[in-house]
Amino acid sequence: MGVAIRTAGEGDRELVVRLLDEAFQDDPVSGWVFPGAEDRRANHPGLMAAFTDIVLAAGRIDLTEDGSACALWLSMPADDHDAEDDDPAQLRQAVDPDNERIEAIGRLTAAIHPSGRAHEYLWMIGVAPGRQGEGLGTALIESVLDRCDREGLPAYLEASSARSRRLYERLGFELAGPVLDLPEGGPTMWPMWREPRTAQTAS
Template sequence: MGVAIRTAGEGDRELIVRLLDEAFQDDPVSGWVFPGVEDRRAKHPRLMAAFTDIVLAAGRIDVTEDGSACALWLSVPADENHDAEDEGPAQVREAVDPDNERVERIGRLMAAIHPTGRAHEYLWMIGVAPGRQDEGLGTALIEAVLDRCDREGLPAYLEASNARSRNLYERLGFESAGPSLDLPDGPSMWPMWREPRPHRPA
């Protein structure tokens, strides 16, 4: 049986924020941004809210009909410049946790490795409720967009934040897009790129 997927709207904001917060509380990268457990419990939802607001405004969020998983996508044009002086990371830091330099640093480090020169779909985040993992929900969300990428001849890009997700993305056709991003005194992230596959009409 297929997974029912719809596009989230403003009315889904709190659902998406809560879902991402639960899904990423124990992620290695979230743990690096907010090393203290209590601090992370308090401030991590604000970071997820900032990301949600950005993508609701500039991209698309797909969510399963039952609200158990979501994927945040941005369509990146060929000429987008990931400028080191971009104020976005600083604005996120100011909104989330002004005293935490890592909130801004993670954004700047990710921007620095983001591929340029070709239009692509960027999977910024995908979150599955902790009790619903290993049910194929994340795969269904990603494949829905990858099918469109194949039809339109568009590549896709993401950064894997742990080995488990990296393995999933490899099964979906993503390959390494360069050396890992090794966070200072922290975990690694892996940039991954997927070329469109020849589309076969149904």
């Protein structure tokens, strides 16, 4: 049975924010940005809300019909990878002015983002904790990758865990340059790129 997917709108904002907050509470990068559990519970939802607002305005959020998973995508033009950054200093001021890592993560990921070719950027994908492992994330990604293949567009993302990296490799993504080791003992992020598949390469 296929997974029903629709494009989220403004009316889905709170659902998407809650979904991302729950899905990323235990993510290594979220844990680095908000190392204290209490601080994470207090301020992590605000960061997810800021990300949601950016993508609702400038990109597209795909949502499973039952609201259990979502994917945040931005269409990146050639030679422009600053859109996802959205001024990390402003983001920090809006979410948690005392947390330098909110600004740092934006600058660090922008620095490794490939430029020169238009592509689809998977900024975030979140699956409700109780629904992980059911293939919902794969279905969300494949729906966009199918379009990328039809239109000849590459896709890019940063994997934030070894587990997610293995999933993306199965979907055709490959390491796209040096890994990003976050400072102060932080986790590793893997920049990953996928060339579009033609009918010949897909077979």
